[in-house]
Amino acid sequence: MKPNVYITRKLPLPVVEKIKEVCEVRMWDEEDIPVPKEVLEKEIENVDGLYCLLTESIDKELLSKANNLKVISNMAVGYNNIDVDAASGKGILVTNTPGVLTETTADLTFALMMAAGRRLVEASDYLKAGKWKTWSPMMLTGQDMYGATLGIIGLGRIGESVAKRAKGFDMDVLYYNRSRKKEAEEELGIHYRDLETLLKESDFVCVLTPYTPETENLIGKEQLALMKSSAVLVNTARGGIVNEGDLYHALKSGEIFAAGLDVFKEEPISLDHPLLTLPNVVVLPHIGSASKKTRMNMANLAADNLLQGVERKTPKHLVNKHVIEEGLSY
Incomplete structure (x- = not known):
């Protein structure tokens, strides 16, 4: 039977x-x-x-x-x-x-970094709305990835794959993990930092740690306040690791430059969620592995x-x- x-x-x-x-x-x-x-x-x-x-x-x-x-x-x-x-x-x-799904999710993480940092979705909407009238020196200027400092929170398989991609952009890669990975440090040429230091030094921060009781709200008001005003935060791990209310206020006030999000605490995210009102956030419907x-x-x-x-x-x-x-x- x-x-x-x-x-x-x-x-x-x-x-x-x-x-x-x-x-x-x-x-x-x-x-x-x-x-x-x-x-x-x-x-x-x-x-x-x-x-x-x-x-x-x-x-x-x-x-x-x-x-x-x-x-x-x-x-x-x-x-x-x-x-x-x-x-x-x-x-x-x-x-x-x-x-x-390691390489596919790493691809999407990198895509979100570029889209949020270079304001690609905002620029596309700007053109489609008929706002593009002429070339202007500072129109829709974003953040460079080449030569920037990338901070990876959670150096698992996906984190390591993102680090490999970052090396092609000549990025200085920092990471924070529950335990140090000295072999990966040597192989990838990356550097360990505690979370506070990583947030202070990074131009781009990628959240790639598993969701656990210990990582719930790992990135909140205090952590966002440590980041550069030019920094970009990307989360392709799980919703709930980043406090969405605190992130909204950080983005709204200009405390950080932009964010790219593929995951949310509640999925699907409500269409009246405050984050969806902001021009400096790129949001996706949890498609990290969607090839x-x-x-x-x-x-x-x-x-x-x-x-x-x-x-x-x-x-x-x-x-x-x-x-x-x-x-x-x-």
Whole structure:
């Protein structure tokens, strides 16, 4: 008898067919609308595997309704949408999709740095609104990236890839991380700084650290006040790491020059959010990994994790490894 799985969003057909070879599949068939909570509560009752996205909150209450669940496969690197402790307590494996989106997200991070620093979206809107009447020496002037100082907060895979790109722009790269990475310092020619010093010295600051209780509101009023008035802040990690209210006031008052944001505390961000009223912020709908190749790789990796879990094999990308090590899984 095939194991039963539920997929919380419409996936490309080849990925679904791969899962169907092993499992009985039910799938929420709306591409752009998250599965309603009441539907997910019913579907999770008797499935062996759950394939989900960051848009689904897999909390303790939902997991209490799961009777046979063996694995939760999250199609994302982050997994703060899942109560991992609650899942572990029930012997449920939790998996993610690291590695495959590193270079794509690094590309987008660099694109946001350039777009915000050089005011590209503002300039495009300026032209489209018919405001461009003549060339002017200081019209829409922005910040140079070449030769500037880049501060990276969180030197994981993506942080290192951003640092490599920065070297092509002859940037001086600083980083702040939970622990120093001396091998990366030597290999990439980058320099460690404490957070306060990094914020003071950097022309561009990229937030690339995971979202945890320790990093929530890591960048707030005090940290923004340390930055240069010409500085650009970019966040392609997770919403909640940067305090959006404090960022709005820093941008509005000219305390910092600009910001580029791909992630927000609440997603999708409300259209009446104050940040969307500012000309010096470039906002994107969480598309850090949104290249066709990368998204297919993510979808397939999440499918592999799911299949390994329902077949009682150890998934390659297992978040809560202690469940296997301590013999807690079903």
